[in-house]
Amino acid sequence: MARAFPRAATEVRLPGALLCRTGTGWDLLAAGVGPALAAASTAGALTAAALEDAPYDLVVCAGIGGGFAPGAPVGSLVVADAITVADLGAETADGFLPVTELGFGTVTHRPPHTAVRAASEATGARTGTILTVSTVTGTAARATALRERHPGALAEGMEGFGVAEAAAAHGVPALEIRAVSNPVGPRDRAAWRIGDALTALTEAFGKLGPALESWNAHDDQ
Ligand SMILES: O=C(O)c1cccc(C(=O)CC[C@H]2O[C@@H](n3cnc4c(=O)[nH]cnc43)[C@H](O)[C@@H]2O)c1
Numbered sequence: 001m002a003r004a005f006p007r008a009a010t011e012v013r014l015p016g017a018l019l020c021r022t023g024t025g026w027d028l029l030a031a032g033v034g035p036a037l038a039a040a041s042t043a044g045a046l047t048a049a050a051l052e053d054a055p056y057d058l059v060v061c062a063g064i065g066g067g068f069a070p071g072a073p074v075g076s077l078v079v080a081d082a083i084t085v086a087d088l089g090a091e092t093a094d095g096f097l098p099v100t101e102l103g104f105g106t107v108t109h110r111p112p113h114t115a116v117r118a119a120s121e122a123t124g125a126r127t128g129t130i131l132t133v134s135t136v137t138g139t140a141a142r143a144t145a146l147r148e149r150h151p152g153a154l155a156e157g158m159e160g161f162g163v164a165e166a167a168a169a170h171g172v173p174a175l176e177i178r179a180v181s182n183p184v185g186p187r188d189r190a191a192w193r194i195g196d197a198l199t200a201l202t203e204a205f206g207k208l209g210p211a212l213e214s215w216n217a218h219d220d221q
Pocket residue numbers: 032033034063064065066067133135136137138156157158159181182183184187
C-alpha cells in the first residue's frame with residue numbers, strides 16, 4: 001500500500017509495530033494479524049501521536065478479506081458501514097450470545113456515514129458490514145451461521161474491530177476497507193486471489209487519500 005504514496009517514506013519503530021510516515025499527511029502502520037495485535041499496535045500509534053501533540057483525525061483499517069457471496073465477489077472492494085466483531089461473546093445451548101447481551105462491552109462500531117460514502121464513491125467499493133473474526137471461516141455451515149446472524153455482512157477480516165476499539169478509546173473515527181481475496185466458506189486455496197486483491201487495495205488507496213482529505217468530520221455531527 002505504500003506504493004500508493006508518491007514520496008519517500010520514513011520508518012518509525014514503535015513498540016511492537018512499524019510506522020511509515022509517507023510525508024503526505026497519511027501514516028501507514030503495519031498493525032499485524034488478528035484483533036488483539038491490531039488493537040495494541042493502533043493504540044500505540046495513537047498514543048505516540050497524542051503525546052507528540054499531533055493526534056490523528058481518522059484511522060483507516062485496510063487489508064484483504066473474505067467476501068460473502070453474492071454481494072462481495074473476489075476482486076471487489078468493501079467499505080464498512082458497520083465494523084462488527086462476530087465471535088466475542090458466549091456460546092450457549094440456545095446459540096451464540098454477543099457480549100452486549102451478557103451486559104457489557106461493544107460489538108459494533110459505526111464509521112461516520114459521510115466518510116463511508118466518500119470512500120465508496122471514490123473507490124467504487126460496496127458498503128456493508130465487515131465482520132471481525134479470530135478464526136477464518138472455513139466451512140459452509142459457519143458461513144451460513146454468520147450470514148444468518150449478520151444479514152448485512154459483505155466481508156470478514158481479522159483486524160477491523162480491534163482497530164476500531166483502539167480508535168474509539170482515543171475519540172478518533174475509524175473506517176475499514178477490504179479487498180476481497182477469497183470467498184467466505186469452505187476452505188479452497190485454489191480460489192485465493194491475494195495478489196489481485198492487494199493490487200485492488202493499492203489502487204483504492206490512491207483514490208481514498210484525496211477523497212478523505214476533503215471529507216469534513218463535522219458533517220456527521
Ligand atoms: O488458511 C486459510 O484457510 C486462510 C483463509 C483465508 C485467510 C487466511 C489468513 O490467514 C488471512 C490472514 C489475513 O488476511 C485477512 N483475511 C483474508 N481473507 C480472510 C478471510 O476469509 N477471513 C478472515 N480474514 C481474512 C485477515 O484480515 C488477516 O489479516 C487463512
